[in-house]
Amino acid sequence: MINLPRGTQDILPGESEKWQYLEQKFIELCSRYNYKEIRTPIFEHTEVFQRGVGDTTDIVQKEMYTFTDRGDRQLTLRPEGTASVARAYVQHKLHGQVKQPQKLFYHGPMFRYERPQAGRMRQFVQFGIEALGSADPAIDAEVIDFAMTLYQSLGLKSLRLVINTLGDQESRTAHREALINHFTPVKDELCSDCQVRLDKNPLRVLDCKRDHDHPSMASAPKILDFLTEDSRIYFEQVKKYLDELGIEYVVDPNLVRGLDYYNHTAFEIMSEAEGFGAITTLSGGGRFNGLIEELDGPATPGIGFALSVERFLLALDAEGIELPVEQSLDAYIVALGEEAELKASGLMKNLRAAGLQADKDFLAKKMKAQFKAADRENAKFVLIIGDQELEEEVVLIKEMASGTQEAVPFDSIINYIKERL
Incomplete structure (x- = not known):
């Protein structure tokens, strides 16, 4: 691995x-x-x-x-x-x-x-x-x-x-000279990086993590005195x-x-x-x-x-702050049978084109397992299509929060879901 x-x-x-x-x-x-x-x-x-x-x-x-x-x-x-x-x-x-x-x-x-x-x-x-x-x-x-x-x-x-x-620049030049004069007597006590910084850019000495507690740091000249x-x-x-x-x-x-x-x-x-x-x-x-x-x-x-x-x-x-990130689907389609699977694909495309979050099973699961998958996805609506629904040109739509279920014609599905969302 x-x-x-x-x-x-x-x-x-x-x-x-x-x-x-x-x-x-x-x-x-x-x-x-x-x-x-x-x-x-x-x-x-x-x-x-x-x-x-x-x-x-x-x-x-x-x-x-x-x-x-x-x-x-x-x-x-x-x-x-x-x-x-x-x-x-x-x-x-x-x-x-x-x-x-x-x-x-x-x-x-x-x-x-x-x-x-x-x-x-x-x-x-x-x-x-x-x-x-x-x-x-x-x-x-x-x-x-x-x-x-x-x-x-x-x-x-x-x-x-x-x-x-x-x-x-004028303030920093004056401060730089003061820092060099201040740290030079203790230069050998500073880390190797700070010894180089003291010559090139003494302001960086004040930012050193290794020498942070060195006594010279507390008494170092302050820029506010050289403005x-x-x-x-x-x-x-x-x-x-x-x-x-x-x-x-x-x-x-x-x-x-x-x-x-x-x-x-x-x-x-x-x-x-x-x-x-x-x-x-x-x-x-x-x-x-x-x-x-x-x-x-x-x-x-x-x-x-x-x-x-x-x-x-x-x-x-x-601070214990939870971001309001919603992880859910608007619709999960449960399809039973080969013809229903085909219809579910077209329906899913239409739902997505209408701006809705939609998904379905792709592992040929049984109906009960598909409902469990819808629960895991926190789907707001489950759309059920079987042979009878195909014959009647409707979809059974179950609202998961309330448990209510209603047969809705194919051409009314999107409006039905959007109204309830």
């Missing part, structure tokens, strides 16, 4: 309906917020992620699935969605469109080589939105509002929104918009997103539900002014966020 690869999962019937439901809710919300779908390839040239995500990130250094194709090109299965969207934005010159900002959404599988655990798979599914072309703090608040609204619309209550600012006046004003405006929208938040100066392209606004949404697990983050995002330039496009501000569907489902389970 061949099993699936480690870190992947088969989503079987009974479970897949939940994924479909979440996807539909996400797309509906995107429509309400006026975000349009963009679909990018599952693999890209590796350079897209090296330049877009950042060489110093764990994703690029340790987690990417990279391969060389037969044309000797280095390609990578996408580990996240933003860099691909940014590449498409530049390639198709979306910055030249009349409609600005470009408000885009995506959903699909992503791939990262990391230790599989609950809610963290090597192949996982992300929903994400990106707003490209606006430096208005109001759209930062809109993106955060979208994320919170999506979770709350499904009934989640144990949510905690954490925000921070990473400042502009330029423009950065400070921008962050204050974002908070004012969140206040206006009635969104509760906590400012955490230690919040650092794991990707190099973030600046200014950064945020994460956590689940505080009991039993959710040690890793509480549900989703995160922030502003990425400069990313489009990094991928050879014009200077373009942008902001977005992404969530993991796997962790979304875990949070729903932790």
